[in-house]
Amino acid sequence: MTRHVSIRTKLIALTLLGVLAPIWFVLFLVGAKEIRDIRSDMLTSSGLIASVVADYGAAALAFDSRPAAEDALQVLAENPRFLDATIYDNDGKLFASYHQDVPAARSPPPELHDTLSRTSLEGDRITVVQPIVQGGERYGALLLHTSVAPLVLRIHTYLWDLLWLIVGVIVASLTLAWALERLVTRRLLRLAEVARDIAKHEDSTVRADDRGSDEIGLLAAAFNSMLAELAHRQEETREAVRLRDEFLSVASTELRTPLTSLKLRVQGLIDQAPPVANPADAERLRKSFELAERQVRRLEKLVNSLLDVARIAVGRFPLQSEEVDLVGIVHGVIGQFSAEIGRSGVEVLLDVPVHAVGCWDPLRLEQVVVNLLSNALKYGAGKPIEIAVHLDDDQASLIVRDHGIGIDSADQARIFERFERAVSLNYGGLGLGLHITREIVHAHGGTISVESEPGKGAAFIVVLPRGLRAVAEAGQAWTHA
């Protein structure tokens, strides 16, 4: 997961690795070789000294002269690394001995039957067993103990040097990484900061001020030209949206004027039509009038929707709130739709309290119920529709549930946007209903959400705050009275 590690850390790690790894390797090889050499030198020199002393001791042993043997051993006194030495005769009996300062614990006589010298490193000392031979005749053996303190000292010095070297290398690496960071990371971070600022303040006029001509400079230049392009596109988009909203506003207003007069004229025709004698003709005429009226109403609805959207877009969406009963509105809307409900044979099930009073805009609230119910009828596939109202102290909720085609989870957020529908084919309309509904609910300070599974229907849940506390208190007062 190296992507989550900062460049600074990577630089430090790489520099340390790059410097330490070869140093370690070389030091390890050199150190191991040197220590091995020192060790082997010490073993060799101990063996050499032992053989010289054994030479001196040979005559002393051959002619049974202890003082001469002790003289021979005194040679060792010159160097403190010789801890002790003992000359044994062929029977393993002590013949002469030397020890540096404190008498060492007498070591048992070594195996004396060898004619070859043995040198071994045991713990903190080197042990040499050197047979004493002269003219092919063996007279005894010399046991010599040499301290390995010089070797240990050498190793310690070496380790300390190593430690200091590593500390030095780490300091050097950090300095190097710091310098590299100044060169690279800091400039990248400044670039990232500019990007963050732009996202935060939505100000695309900011530019990165890195003028370098290296890779980071190129990145900054590309970044700046991308920002310029972004600003240009943003401006274009804004202009397009403005034009569209203006068109919507003008178009809907312009459409309303002839529509109103058309509606009045149709109504006038229905009211003032002369009676027709032939019942078949009369029936045909009545059906034509009905159709014309329905189409005019539908047209009016569409134009109103466009007008609403245009108002929403320019932010002119005033509410005229008063104390209203949501349950009453629900009953009214079902009444409006009774003909359509009767025609389609859909069952509408109600789960509502007697009253659900809040401070809302009654016309807008009616629009919400109309939109949700007409959606449920449209997409409900003829299955029963449930409408429920629940009431809390602070809020009222309205749930409209159908058992129709449902909405794919990917589309659930999209359906509340302008001109968006989950399914575009086989169903008419501009795709504005849910957008307007959401805007009305938001204007009341409420929320709207959808729960749906494709093929199992959808439930739209509107939660509205009940508005002024005075209203709630008035309601309570009325209840108690």
Place this chain on the structure above:
Amino acid sequence: MDGAAGIVAMRAAARLGVAAAAFAVALPATPHAFADELEYPVKAEFIERFTHFIEWPASAFEGPDAPFVLCVVGETPMAQYLQRLAEHRRIKSRQVELRALKPNADLSACHLLFIAADARPYLKQILARVEGRPIVTVADSEGFARAGVLINLLLDPEGRVRFEISPHGARRCALTLNAQLLKLARLSPSTESGR
């Protein structure tokens, strides 16, 4: 230091091999008697040991298989021990040939010449004849070293066998002596420089 002398004696006896071992069984038990009885075997052992510290030139031998010639001039109690040495031991990896010679005999074939006390009248003449040759002269008589015998065996006050070396004799023979041997010896006639 009686014990030390005893140790030397015992080691010397051990060196003499099977015959010496048989001889050791017959030894008296007291240390002093032990030392007295062992004087000659120890001296014989010393003579054998001297050869380890002395180098003879290859030209001193007639061939690679030629024996080491050990000559004795005069009568000495050591003769029997030297005889055993000649029978059981090898010197310089060679067989040992023991020759008992008259003082006026030809000494040129000898490698080591033991001059017994009773050869004192012929000493000068013998030494003159071995001069410049690779022949080690050994004796165990007072004053012989002073006269020029290379190695003279003696007993110290504690009854231990010691030896003196004549630097004059060392210069006159065509041999190399190990420095350690010189270091151990009492040098004669000058003051003592070793023990």
